Amino acid sequence: xxxxxISTLTAAALIASVVPVAVANAATADVKVNSVSALDSSTxxxxxxxxxxxxxxxxxxxxxxxxxxxxxxxxxxxxxYSSKLKTPFVNKxxxxxxxxxEQADLAIVNGKKEDANQALSHANVFFSRLKTxxxxxxxxxxxxxxxxxxxxxxxxxxxPLTPSAQDPTVSGQKYELPALSxxxxxxxxxxxxxxxxxxxxxxxxxxxTNLNHxxxxxxxxxxxxxxxxxxxxxAIPEDxxxxxxxxxxxxxxxxxxxxxxxxxxxxxxxxxxxxAINRDxxxxxxxxxxxxxxxxxxxxxxxxxxxxxxxxxxxxTSTANQDNPIMDGLKPILCIDVWEHAYYLNYQNKRASYIDxxxxxxxxxxxxxxxxxx
Ligand code: MN3
Numbered sequence: 625x626x627x628x629x630i631s632t633l634t635a636a637a638l639i640a641s642v643v644p645v646a647v648a649n650a651a652t653a654d655v656k657v658n659s660v661s662a663l664d665s666s667t668x669x670x671x672x673x674x675x676x677x678x679x680x681x682x683x684x685x686x687x688x689x690x691x692x693x694x695x696x697x698x699x700x701x702x703x704x705y706s707s708k709l710k711t712p713f714v715n716k717x718x719x720x721x722x723x724x725x726e727q728a729d730l731a732i733v734n735g736k737k738e739d740a741n742q743a744l745s746h747a748n749v750f751f752s753r754l755k756t757x758x759x760x761x762x763x764x765x766x767x768x769x770x771x772x773x774x775x776x777x778x779x780x781x782x783x784p785l786t787p788s789a790q791d792p793t794v795s796g797q798k799y800e801l802p803a804l805s806x807x808x809x810x811x812x813x814x815x816x817x818x819x820x821x822x823x824x825x826x827x828x829x830x831x832x833t834n835l836n837h838x839x840x841x842x843x844x845x846x847x848x849x850x851x852x853x854x855x856x857x858x859a860i861p862e863d864x865x866x867x868x869x870x871x872x873x874x875x876x877x878x879x880x881x882x883x884x885x886x887x888x889x890x891x892x893x894x895x896x897x898x899x900a901i902n903r904d905x906x907x908x909x910x911x912x913x914x915x916x917x918x919x920x921x922x923x924x925x926x927x928x929x930x931x932x933x934x935x936x937x938x939x940x941t942s943t944a945n946q947d948n949p950i951m952d953g954l955k956p957i958l959c960i961d962v963w964e965h966a967y968y969l970n971y972q973n974k975r976a977s978y979i980d981x982x983x984x985x986x987x988x989x990x991x992x993x994x995x996x997x998x
Pocket of ligand 1: 961
């Protein structure tokens with residue numbers, strides 16, 4: 625489906641709906657953009673006239689701005705344009721998630737747990753691929769809530785009526801999403817409420833769901849602390865090892881991350897960690913510089929950490945994906961999530977600004993607690 629956009633404009637026109645970002649130069653002044661249609665969030669179809677001839681071409685968007693993808697930027701003939709769309713893109717991931725949710729709903733009504741489970745996990749996959757900029761905030765929220773509702777309905781369907789009906793081979797409790805100890809908006813303006821809500825309720829929740837799902841086949845692993853589970857991945861059967869590494873790591877990392885941050889926190893470190901930072905880095909500023917550099921430099925998705933190494937000294941390190949330093953026998957005491965989902969809504973691609981802001985919410989009491997923990 626194409627969303628017809630905007631009126632006819634020349635590249636030199638600065639005030640209409642299709643707005644060149646910079647003033648057109650001589651080479652592009654004779655290009656006249658006639659229409660811009662959204663194909664998907666990464667491509668627009670642009671019809672334009674150059675020297676009396678008509679052209680139509682698909683160009684990649686260079687940027688999608690704001691919820692619902694209502695403004696896109698693209699380049700044509702060396703000129704950047706900004707175009708406001710009348711309606712947001714119809715996003716394929718959004719539609720697929722909705723379709724699978726419908727199937728899940730039907731399966732739940734009919735008591736078909738397996739089908740419902742499968743449809744829900746498909747819906748979750750498409751939802752996780754959906755960027756918050758690709759649909760409106762309201763659509764994103766509604767989808768988020770619908771998944772949670774159906775997940776609850778399915779859980780209710782699966783929960784045995786009496787404890788005795790439980791599978792006797794399950795040696796411990798399944799992993800659970802820990803509640804935040806503060807409100808979603810408590811870390812504002814440094815970390816915004818919507819980011820916290822999506823990050824905790826959707827991303828972290830999905831790691832927990834997927835971890836439990838992977839372990840269903842080997843229920844003897846349920847019930848141990850998550851740090852213990854991921855510290856010895858060789859003990860995990862090979863067919864679920866990667867799933868446990870990614871999702872167990874995701875669960876451990878985020879559980880720590882939520883506590884590492886707090887409202888009315890930040891500032892200079894206190895207590896034993898302040899002394900240890902001065903001892904091993906020279907000063908707090910030197911530590912901060914190194915930590916920020918490592919967090920900025922982590923290519924792709926991952927985490928930066930302050931760890932206690934095997935010699936008992938503090939060290940800055942980073943991991944890819946959802947790996948945790950525990951997997952290498954180190955003791956993490958501070959962490960920052962540098963996956964795009966942790967900062968994109970508020971900081972877009974400016975990871976460095978997010979890292980700076982993070983230092984305003986560091987909960988040094990918790991860092992000290994972890995440092996002193998056996
Ligand atoms: Mn995350």
